[in-house]
Amino acid sequence: GDTCAADGSTNYHSWTGTYNETDGKFYGTMTTNLCSNDDWGYCALCDPPGFLPYAYHSAYCVTQDFPAPAYSEGPNGAPLRGRVGLSMNGVNIYGPEEAGFG
Known part of the structure; x- marks a missing residue:
C-alpha cells in the first residue's frame, strides 16, 4: 500500500457498530x-534529529468484525502474539510477546 505519514495524518478508520449492555460486547x-x-518514530536526540526509518510504514486496509469470529463465545484468553485488538483509532494492539516486548 501507500506509505503512511509519520505524523499520523494519513490514518483512516471507520466504526459502524453498537455496544450491547446486556452481554458487554461490541457488535x-x-x-x-x-x-x-x-x-x-521521531528521534529528537539523534544527530541530526529526524524520523527513524521504521516511522514510515505502509497502509494496509482491513475490515474487522466484532466480536471477532474466533471469540464470539467466551471468555477467551488473548493470544500472545499478533493483533489482540484495535484501538478506537484503528491502530493494532499487539500481544505481550510481539515486537520484542515479552
Missing part, C-alpha cells in the same frame, strides 16, 4: 488502513 465492523494516528 459491528471497523475498517482501517492501520496507519498510526500520532507522530511516532
Whole structure:
C-alpha cells in the first residue's frame, strides 16, 4: 500500500457498530488502513534529529468484525502474539510477546 505519514495524518478508520449492555460486547465492523494516528518514530536526540526509518510504514486496509469470529463465545484468553485488538483509532494492539516486548 501507500506509505503512511509519520505524523499520523494519513490514518483512516471507520466504526459502524453498537455496544450491547446486556452481554458487554461490541457488535459491528471497523475498517482501517492501520496507519498510526500520532507522530511516532521521531528521534529528537539523534544527530541530526529526524524520523527513524521504521516511522514510515505502509497502509494496509482491513475490515474487522466484532466480536471477532474466533471469540464470539467466551471468555477467551488473548493470544500472545499478533493483533489482540484495535484501538478506537484503528491502530493494532499487539500481544505481550510481539515486537520484542515479552
